[in-house]
Amino acid sequence: MPTPHSPKTERRESGAVRLDTAVQFLKGIGERRAEQLGRLGIRTARDLLWHLPHRYVDASSVTPLVRAEVGQEVACVGQVVAKGVLPTRKGLRIFHAVLRDDSGVLECVWPGQAFLDRSIAVGQTLLVSGPVRFYHGRQLAPREFVILADADGDSDPLASGKVLPVYPATEGLSHKVLRGLIERHLDALIALSDDVLPEPFRRAAGLRPLAEALRAVHRPESAEDAERGRRRLAFDELLDLQLMLIRARAIAKRQRSGVAFEIKRDLTSRLREHLPWELTGDQQRALREITADMTSAERMHRLLMGDVGTGKTVVALFAMLLAAENDFQAALMAPTELLAEQHAATLEWLLAPLEIRPELLLGRQTASEKAAVRARLASGQARLAVGTHALMQESVSFRRLGLVVIDEQHRFGVEQRAALIGKGAAPDVLLLTATPIPRSLALTLYGDLDVSTLRQRPPGRGLVRTAVRLASQRERVLEFVRRECSGERQAYVVLPVIEESERADLRAATTMSQALQARWPELRVGLVHGRLKPDEREGVMRRFRAGEIQVLVATTVIEVGIDVPNATIMLIEHPERFGLAQLHQLRGRVGRGEGESYCILLSDAPAPDRLHAFAATADGFRIAELDLEERGMGDLIGARQSGGFEVRHARLPADADLLGQARELALKLIGADPALQRAEHQRLRERAVARFPRAVELFRVG
Ligand code: ADP
Ligand code: MG
Secondary structure, eight states: OOOSSOHHHHHHHGGGOOTTSBGGGSTTOOHHHHHHHHHTTOOBHHHHHTOOOSEEEOTTTSOOGGGOOTTOEEEEEEEEEEEEEEEOTTSOEEEEEEEEETTEEEEEEEETOGGGGGTOOTTOEEEEEEEEEESSSEEEOOSEEEEEEOTTTOOOTTTTOOOEEEOOOBTTBOHHHHHHHHHHHHHHHHHHOOOOSOHHHHHHTTOOOHHHHHHHHHSOSSHHHHHHHHHHHHHHHHHHHHHHHHHHHHHHHHTOOSOOOOOOOSHHHHHHHHOSSOOOHHHHHHHHHHHHHHHSSSOOEEEEEEOTTSOHHHHHHHHHHHHHHTTOEEEEEOSSHHHHHHHHHHHHHHHGGGTOOOEEEOTTSOHHHHHHHHHHHHHTOOOEEEESGGGGSTTOOOSSEEEEEETTGGGSOHHHHHHHHTTSSSOEEEEEESOOOOHHHHHHHSTTSEEEEEOSOOTTOOOEEEEEEEGGGHHHHHHHHHHHHHTTOEEEEEOSBSSGGGOTTSOBHHHHHHHHHHHOTTSOEEEEOTTSOHHHHHHHHHHHHTTSOSEEEEOGGGSSOOOOTTEEEEEEESGGGSOHHHHHHHHTTSSOSSSOEEEEEEESSOOOHHHHHHHHOOOHHHHHHHHHHHHOHHHHHHHTOSSSOOOSSOOTTTTHHHHHHHHHHHHHHHHHSTTOOSGGGHHHHHHHHHHOTTHHHHTOOO
């Protein structure tokens, strides 16, 4: 906060505004405005310049109010002609506002948001966007609204025929005021901005100068103009990200000091001989890639990505045996005890003919059991270890840890992974993930890793049929579930919330489990959700796996988890509440045995296209693409959990071409000047470091 200086000195300085001048000293911004801007993260002139519109509207992109049809997603602009708060019979308070434009009127409703009555006033012009539904007539239920103009008699801001930038605003600081402030200072601030992208590269990539791009995003001539501007900013961002990732990868590889595993054809060959099936083509390819990494002098840092059921475990096992036959130890860490036990059981089964037993280390074992396992790991007597977080505890040591495998790697924090990896001198690292993502996104999130992918599924696995069903078919669906479960089968029933009180309009897991148990006294119905203690949860899951429970009602906690071949039904309530990738993860819980499996999406309203698209494909990569288009990158970047990855301008997969160009350029730059120390790269380095805090260490000079 800019208080230590007396306002006088700063004012004099403000004759020459710089990008790091505090916003408070810009014309038209006083202390109160500065405080409001601060709430949007805008503290300096630079922040104001980089506070970009998150959307644009013009007359062609908004729907006239009378043409907003039930079932559609629309954006509309209109003036508030009436408003108020209505209580409903259930005690929910609904804020509603009637909008008018040249075409007519439309009612907007915000259930449970009575507080809006304080910020929305008659006479204001609102931009609203969201779904239109039918409830005592057409109603728009806005997901987002922006006050475009105050009630003070402004004319319709779209009337000029221009494209209107819409900025993220905050309470007390209307969108109109914010837009005015940015507009007022824009030219001066753009003149101060510094294009660090070397001219020849900029031209080669067909991108416009930074100043032009900034002008286009803030003050576009047309929607295409704004988009071309955004792409220039996206390129810079992707370039910085790639510079960081490629540098990180180079450093990680350099740290390996020459340990190369040899192909001994001992344990690995024996496993291959005794394997009950042929490896799929994808498994063989992944294994070749892993073997090449492990036998090279560089350190392996590889991600094995494949949908549930594509057979990652056996690939990991081959890698572990390659380490073991070189007289190194290998450890496989899983996020839950159940998963670790499952892996141990799989490994034991596959390794039985080789007469090797993996050690299992879990938190719930007795102290003496754990001590015995630890002793065998420390002495080197045990070559393969499987376990949970217990493996990375301080008390655990290995004689010679050569390979670390981490299943569901995103479930572990960076430090947790590092804790296990740190137990070897410089072990190779293989990360597993069952969340496939498109290549473009993989390069963004995992640009510092090598990636192997499994797309094919092993043959002979049960097929999963996906069906979308309506509420009117609920009875028939439930009867089907009952019939299957009265035979040999088991079912999952998934709901979006635990308790009804969380969302009055949604069915909840707790109530559902009671209702189903009452309805089906002959079956045992279990319940798991995120508010149970981990051991309670695992206890219920264990009973489900043992067949003591036939119907498992759950929230998404079962997303990652158990392999119950006998479970053949996945019934999902309110499927529209889930992301596509999440639905796909849920679907992956069935189809793991021989029999035919079913994934049933039980939807209250006519299901949107996205659910039908989901039902039509079983390809996790395709679904990942759809999911990415639907949700944008923000969320997915969050999945990486390592912080400092926020991507603001780029959109994937739409910007995949830019990403390719940025990566190529980054490879060239880092190849020629690994730490970007040359004078002509200095400003590029500074910008990457300023944008991604993680890059600070990577580009530390020296
Ligand atoms: P993932 O961890 O990728 O979800 P798993 O490793 O658990 O998948 O494998 C899923 C199932 O497929 C397991 O029961 C495994 O034994 C089996 N399996 C793996 N590879 C093959 C193969 N090549 N042919 C037939 N079955 C396979
Ligand atoms: Mg697995």
